[in-house]
Amino acid sequence: MQISHLGHSCVLIETYGQRVLIDPGDFSTAWRGLTDLDAVLVTHQHADHADPVWLPRLLDANPQALVAVESSVVEIVxxxxxxxxxxxxxxxxxxxxxxxxxxxxHAVIHRDYPRIGNVGFVFRAESEPSVLHPGDCLDAVAEDIDIALIPAFGPWSATKETIEFARAVGAPRGFLIHDGLLNERGLGLIDKHLTALSPTRLVDVRDTRPWAV
Structure with missing residues (x-):
């Protein structure tokens, strides 16, 4: 299996000849122009996960790809x-x-905002590590996860909640996603606390190169 972090919450998973792209949003550009995709998945309707301009272009360039999205995304994109x-x-x-x-x-941003739908994705393949991409939902916890993609920061999160999410998942390895609003100091701070207070060993994959796992 190879996993590429293509910016913010956008991730490409490649295994058994399948190429699956998750959350191509407008906080990142490295996914634009990808071809030979087998599936494109979207956790929820926010533009940083489903770019309303570039996502349709990506799908036009990948007519063979399965497209599966949280149900409300079709109302926005x-x-x-x-x-x-x-x-x-x-x-x-x-x-x-x-x-x-x-x-x-979706996680609560503020009590005055109605909550929207969000689906997390759990990837499983024989003899390969299991992977969790939760989107923007810290309640999306599954058992027996080997690699957790952990949302680092958003208007709906606090560091203590991120730590509790990582503890609940309990994955031995993982990396930070939803990091588009953080500078190096912020990323370093989240990394320090998660390393100290959760079982997950974080890997830095921000250069978009595939991580072989």
Whole structure:
């Protein structure tokens, strides 16, 4: 398996010949122009996870790709008819790779904002590490996760909540996502606390090169 962090919450997972892109949003550009994708997944409707301008162009360039998004994304972004709407508790079969959806709601930004949908994705393949991408939901926790993609910062998070999420998942390895609003000092601070207070060993994959796991 190879995992590439393409900026903010955008991640490319490659395993058993499958190339799956998650959350191509407008806080990153490294995913633009990708081809030969087998699936494009979106956790929720916010533009930093589903770029309303460039995502349709990406899908036009990958007409063979399965498109599966949290159900409300289709109301915000122009998507092809083949798009599958997702809720929690569903499964996507890509042959040797299975993707399960968990969670259901985006983390609370403020009590005055209505909560929107959010599905986390759990990737499992025989003889490969399991991977969790939670989107923006710190309640999206699954068992037996080997690699956790941990949201570092957002208007809906606090460091103590990030630590508790990492502890609840309990993955031995992982890396920070949702980091587009952090400078080097902020990233260093989150890294320090997670390393000290959770079981997860963090890997720095911000150069977008594939991490072989």
């Amino acid at each position: 122009e998507l092809p008819e083949r798009t599958r709407r997702l809720g929690p508790g569903e499964s996507i079969d890509l042959g040797s790779l299975t993707i399960e959806t968990i969670g259901g709601q």
